[in-house]
Amino acid sequence: MTEHVQPADERIVPVNGIELCAQAFGTPGGPAILLIGGAEASMDWWEDEFCGRLASAGRHVLRYDSRDTGRSTTFPVGEPPYTGEDQLADALGLLDAFGLGAAHVVGMSGGGMLAQTLAVLHPDRVATLTLISTSPGGSDLPPMSPALAERFQEPAPGPDWTDRESVIAYFIEGERGFAGTLPVDESRIRLIAGRAFDRSPDPAAATNHWMVGGAEPVRPRLGEIAAPTLVMHGTADPLFPYGHAEALAREIPDAKLVPLPGVGHQMPPPEVWDTVIPAITDHTARD
Template sequence: MNATAQVQPAAERLVRVGDVEICTQTFGAAADPPILLIGGAEASMDWWEDGFCARLAAAGRYVVRFDTRDTGRSTTFPVGAPTYGREDLITDVIGLLDALGLASAHLVGVSMGGGLSQLIAARYPGRVASLTLISTSPEAPGGPDRPELPPMSEELARKFAEPQPGPDWSDRESVVSYFLAGERTFAGAIPVDEQRVRRIAGRAFDRSPVPAAAANHWLLDDAKEPAAFSLGGITAPTLVLHGTHDPLFPYAHGEALAREIPGAGLVPLPGMGHQMPPPELWDTVISALVPHTGAAGS
């Protein structure tokens, strides 16, 4: 039996963070450098797959994943009427670190989670041992030296322009098919593994008392948006991982992040779209993450 197979997740636990409960789960030894995984919009922690987390833990990392509010077993808000903004999602991350007794952690954020991670690194530098940004775009406005970033692909823009009926959130198959269709929409050149996506989406549905609440992430209160900041002010060692076939944030978005965050490194993920790294790229991602998260401050 290999080391990865021997790494089993701890039991899920609910922790109080301010006025909400956040469901979290860990892999590995608490004495190891902690990695906090921050997911994208609508994504429960299930999208950080067991096998991925176990491989990081087997490499000597204490891996923490969690359900963002309105996903999984974390606190949900009225469907279609969230009373919070991204500022609250930032506060949730800091509160989760506090609840777990972590003075700092290596943040790994994907898509919306990558945007949140940039803001956290700028505002709470002492809590961020390192920063890894996956499938995301600069959260800070660009200066005169930033080239205009390319828009989403024409095909994706056409799909967004068409009416997009939502799933029947009470029906498991309808919700699984919704997430499968989304994965196909945002995928790059790597074929979508339907069985894998169905397994993840089905597990997320089964763990979620209110699956429809996940769509609240698209309706966050603009009045509660975080204040502007500068990417040049981020001091955490930063690694940017970006798909070469991202239809939402073309590769130039990753290049801009790596160029504007001091000392940041950039690793292309060949063929990947706007998505969580699929298993075909885990070797590349983990080979980059492990040394990065062993940096000073861990």
């Protein structure tokens, strides 16, 4: 049985003119892993046990609330005064704040897009790159599923962001829409979403992420990525079908592609942790 490594206390760090809430697992000095979540995702979506299992393999694991989530600085809803370049600078500033010249960068969805940009523009800060459920972007790639496209075209009413149960239901319904063929564990999503709500003074601020333009497009430069790259992707992802992962693996030199059977566009669920966690620990077992 894998020993569970408890996290250090949450830490508020001044970064790039704002404050970010971050938390570390494991012992400083081990290979450092920086986890970057996707849109609307506080660090709670990188679950304690997931981080603890990485840390128990000798890694120093860092997760954080991106701006407008959790205990990090938030801005008025609908008026985000920042860009993708600022989100990129946040990640770099966090490495600086923790005294890390470079880290093994793991990005999921929108966080994976930031991770690609980091690897292209700041190669000295990225020891290895792990991309989960993300895309290089481009109209030549497979479109989202018809069912998900219909959801975007006719979105359901948003939650009452002041009501805990309403917000939890919103995230459960969102998980259903992005799920693959594996059943959604509603009790697990309820715990994560509830924790995120409890830690967020203004949960609605996370919707600002959908209004922020991305950082500089880097797909034409993916061939410049020198960091060893691991791509993991659900075979049933309705937002970024598996062809997006194949494009990343094809265009990033020597990238390794690991399919996650039945997984949709979601944080890796526990059903595939026995694939995902060893893959990351093996990939990060280098200087």
